[in-house]
Amino acid sequence: MKYYSTNHIASDVSLREAVVKGLASDRGLFMPREIRKLPESFFEEIDSKSFHEIAVEVAGAFFGDDIDKNSLDAIVKDTLSFPTPVVEVEDGIYSLELFHGPTLAFKDVGARFMARLLQYFISSGDDRRMVHVLVATSGDTGSAVANGFLGVDGIRVHVLYPKGKVSEIQECQFTTLGRNISAIEVDGTFDDCQRLVKSAFMDEELNQKLLLTSANSINVARFLPQAFYYFNAYAQLKRRGRAGNVTVCVPSGNFGNLTAGLIAHRMGLPVRHFIAANNANDIFYKYLHTGVYAPRPSVSTIANAMDVGDPSNFARILDLYCEDHGEISGLISGAAYDDETIAETMKECFDRTGYILDPHGACAYRALKEQLKEGETGVFLETAHPAKFKDTVSGVIGSDVAVPDRLAAFMKGEKQTVPMTPDFPSFKAYLEGLS
């Protein structure tokens, strides 16, 4: 399968090149040339298949031309070593819990898949140089990528994060690991971190010295595997007789997760409607209503993994629908909530149902509650375990959120970071020091 750039200037590349490069040479994002429709029989029988069987079929449609069957099977198996259950919160509203992985957030899926795929390409290729993975994080990406790549030979990970803007629990999940993982504490915002990473990829001098790649959802190996759990959620709903009229609501920041859902839809997944739920960073919401995309600096919220002012994957959504605003706003509706509303939603849901939402899932739950129509089944993606935002959540619901052992173990480690100013020359000097 060939991958093209959303800017349509750079020429097509192989999967290997798309994964290793991350971003196309014209600064566009890679997209698969072909999105294969899965046969109807697949959907008819999906409720009798395991998560592994479903994912192998979906992965085969994406990557089957480029990776031998056994290797792909092993990569999928390793990626999906934890469940993604659909849990009924109340009548007609289901939570797709994506937080049962090592760092308790959905990004574990894409991060682990990418680590394994990259390892496969490094070990089977001619270029045996060390690969440096650069990742900008507003919280959860950094921990998922760091843990997905921890101890993988031939790869070093550099996590850039905005100083003082991620929760203590999030921070310790990537600052305490050591080994092949470095945490870079940038005196700036998430957008600054993202800009530093993008600038590094565009710097020719640097790219001659070092083999650099991204692990943000701009990387196809990170975002495409997220399609797996949309199919698996559908299978679970079908088993309960709730697979007709499905609306899926995705709490969105950089829009990788939603884009994976849209790709699943293009492959034939019978979802009627999508909702993109935002916090106060409502750039996409405004786009749906006005047709104008006006990125602006991100603002800090209690759903901080969605504090994104210029979502990278917007380019992919535009590309999928040939920039047709009518088609996009017909399939996807939006929602945007301030912190007060997010908190109120967590409290109300807990008091009435006993279900504990994290602040991101709360945005999506609220949007479903407001927009779901009679006879529809709503699924929202619960993207993180509420304990990752323990202080916020416990304070809001007035009840202590238990911290799973896995998370508590991170808190005991010693924090080690590299301080960095938000200007590119300093970051470049740091990277040059590694060659």
Ligand SMILES: *Cc1c(COP(=O)(O)O)cnc(C)c1O
């Ligand atoms: C990353 C993240 C999001 C946003 O996902 P995108 O793919 O960037 O839109 C939502 N919730 C949580 C908990 C996250 O970590």
